[in-house]
Amino acid sequence: GQSLEQxxxxxxxxxxxxxxxxxYQTSGFYGLSWYQQHDGGAPTFLSYNALDGLEETGRFSSxxxxxxxxxxLLLQELxxxxxxxxxxxxxxxxxxxxxxxxxxxxxxP
Amino acid sequence: xxxxTQTPKHLVMGMTNKKSLKCEQxxxxxxxxxxxxxxxxxxxxxxVYSYEKLSINExxxxxxxxECPNSSLLNLHLHALQPxxxxxxxxxxxxxxxxxxEQFFGPGTRLTVL
Numbered sequence: 001g002q003s004l005e006q007x008x009x010x011x012x013x014x015x016x017x018x019x020x021x022x023x024y025q026t027s028g029f030y031g032l033s034w035y036q037q038h039d040g041g042a043p044t045f046l047s048y049n050a051l052d053g054l055e056e057t058g059r060f061s062s063x064x065x066x067x068x069x070x071x072x073l074l075l076q077e078l079x080x081x082x083x084x085x086x087x088x089x090x091x092x093x094x095x096x097x098x099x100x101x102x103x104x105x106x107x108x109p
Numbered sequence: 110x111x112x113x114t115q116t117p118k119h120l121v122m123g124m125t126n127k128k129s130l131k132c133e134q135x136x137x138x139x140x141x142x143x144x145x146x147x148x149x150x151x152x153x154x155x156x157v158y159s160y161e162k163l164s165i166n167e168x169x170x171x172x173x174x175x176e177c178p179n180s181s182l183l184n185l186h187l188h189a190l191q192p193x194x195x196x197x198x199x200x201x202x203x204x205x206x207x208x209x210x211e212q213f214f215g216p217g218t219r220l221t222v223l
Binding site for chain 1: 140142149150151152153154157159164165199203205206207210211212213214215216217
């Protein structure tokens with residue numbers, strides 16, 4: 001089967017750093033993506049890792065360890081607008097995106 | 110133009126109605142997707158079109174019928190739906206279906222079946 005595990009909820013305060021972990025078990029693997037989705041909105045692409053290591057894009061960074069089937073999304077200098085759902089997703093052959101169940105991030109003042 | 114557009118934004122239909130959802134992109138992408146998303150759940154893949162040909166059907170009931178008239182357009186025809194089909198229907202597109210192909214999502218159509 002195909003499965004991705006990520007925490008269901010994370011709470012943090014403004015200005016803090018938060019890490020959302022994702023472990024996966026899939027048939028085939030091209031890479032790990034992260035998407036952000038605000039309530040009532042569409043998923044927005046944040047990052048993609050195909051190789052081991054850290055990718056940094058502004059306040060967001062994403063990490064992948066293929067040998068451990070593990071990745072994480074790191075959000076720094078949290079802002080209220082970062083309150084949203086965050087999905088990890090594995091790209092498998094055929095172009096399919098397999099999504100995790102999502103992590104609801106609540107940023108408090 | 111770097112966006113995927115979807116119409117309508119909202120749709121309410123009865124179980125005997127026939128309606129269509131439309132999706133359009135002008136980014137030159139050759140892969141297009143339909144997803145269904147229930148509240149508090151991740152998007153679930155329904156169909157993948159690659160170069161205007163249906164490449165993946167995730168065992169979707171035949172009351173959902175996709176159509177790709179050209180490389181920029183994707184439709185989803187709906188007929189005899191059930192109340193449990195009420196959901197957000199998302200269209201996405203990407204350059205292709207191999208390797209890293211970031212999928213750009215449209216804003217979705219919120220469908221309610223009465």
